[in-house]
Amino acid sequence: MDEAIAFIATTTASLARLARRHRLSMLDYLLRMAHLEAEEYARLRNGRKPS
DSSP: OOHHHHHHHHHHHHHHHHHHHOOOOHHHHHHHHHHHHHHHHHHHHOOOOOO
């Protein structure tokens, strides 16, 4: 699952840059939100203490 989260974070960041370059503001916004969500999920997942 960690690989999927990292892939999503990387891909959404790249797509957001592309959308921003082409002045697709709503897509940029949505992709940045997805990127932030993936990073937050990764941060919380990595911050968990082992059981």
